[in-house]
């Protein structure tokens with residue numbers, strides 16, 4: 513049995529129909545009309561201990577709803593979930609002791625208290641033994657570089673510092689599973705990088721199983737070994753990043769650089785001009801051609817000064833899936 517077992521879950525929300533005008537509002541007081549919004553439709557997956565899984569999809573795909581079901585906040589309309597052998601939405605307290613949750617848009621810190629004080633409150637709340645608390649506090653203060661601000665009130669902290677403190681807080685009780693919902697949202701490049709490194713460190717040092725939802729594909733490429741892609745509540749793909757690229761990639765990119773004026777690009781079968789700048793062509797090559805065939809052809813035909821194969825970013829592949 514896997515650590516996380518999700519079997520054919522569905523989640524429907526009952527939503528009140530909007531009313532028009534005063535009469536409409538009055539009528540709705542007597543008899544409200546509802547419609548059903550399907551947020552998650554027949555999703556199944558298993559996650560083993562120690563995996564880091566990226567759970568991705570466009571806005572409204574059902575990512576947060578799934579995470580809320582896994583963390584016990586929501587009950588599925590049908591289907592079943594077990595996490596660590598328990599049903600999270602039926603045994604919320606027991607489940608809460610074994611998981612850490614970070615919602616990028618929501619802080620668990622007390623605005624007026626120094627971070628260190630919230631940590632102490634959390635120790636009492638979760639009944640964390642002194643030894644474990646002190647070890648974890650030291651470990652997270654070090655890897656998340658929190659020494660400079662741990663004694664400052666939360667209201668004085670930057671977004672990046674708050675996110676680090678939230679991550680540390682959610683891990684103080686040594687949970688088996690960490691749910692991260694958009695942890696790098698709104699952060700600058702350096703803070704994103706630090707956070708990604710720390711997520712990978714936590715997984716390596718503590719064998720924490722991590723499920724990460726994000727719109728930033730650099731997060732996925734940096735830390736996830738596996739990707740689950742969903743859209744409109746349904747699962748589209750579940751597998752390794754390499755399999756994902758193999759499955760969805762239609763070809764690869766070639767960049768040609770010229771130290772003279774750009775030659776005229778001809779309409780070429782199996783080659784598509786994606787981008788043209790002052791002295792560059794970026795070409796998408798169909799996967800029916802080997803890189804050797806493509807490079808030989810392009811060098812003979814256009815005689816570039818430099819030519820490179822470029823890796824297609826996961827972000828671009830996903831964008832193609834949802835725009836095609």
Ligand SMILES: Nc1ncnc2c1ncn2[C@@H]1O[C@H](COP(=O)(O)OP(=O)(O)OP(=O)(O)O)[C@@H](O)[C@H]1O
Nearest residue numbers: 525527549550551570571572573574575576577578
């Ligand atoms: N409490 C709720 N009541 C009604 N509808 C909801 C509720 N929560 C989510 N939904 C709807 O369910 C669908 C899935 O929402 P969800 O928040 O899971 O998507 P998401 O993939 O996390 O999106 P995003 O990337 O924008 O955060 C959306 O259409 C949303 O409007």
